[in-house]
Amino acid sequence: AQLHMSRLMAAELGEDKIRVNVVNPDAVIENSNIWEGGWAENRAKAYGIEVKDLPAYYANRTLLKEAVKTSDIADAAFALVSGMLNKSTGNMINVDGGLAPAFPR
8 A cells, every 4th residue: 555655646746856755664673662562572472482582583584684773764764865766756665674575476
């Protein structure tokens, strides 16, 4: 839905030189409110691990074997607004460390 919406907006606004792109992060643990409200406990239980092991679990499921940090998302957003990608519109930038199961088939 996110990608479809950005592409529709890109199609409508492109004539006015307005670019529309999406940054799509996954499993951002550092400085995230995701730990609140019992989320961490529920996820750990579902995976059969302890809460303290969640960051490593999420890092290890990626191709890069690294945790996604808030600064990684900021870098992607900066690339979009800096002009480095000024000919890009209607795209989604995944910031997920490489989740092979999420690759398009």
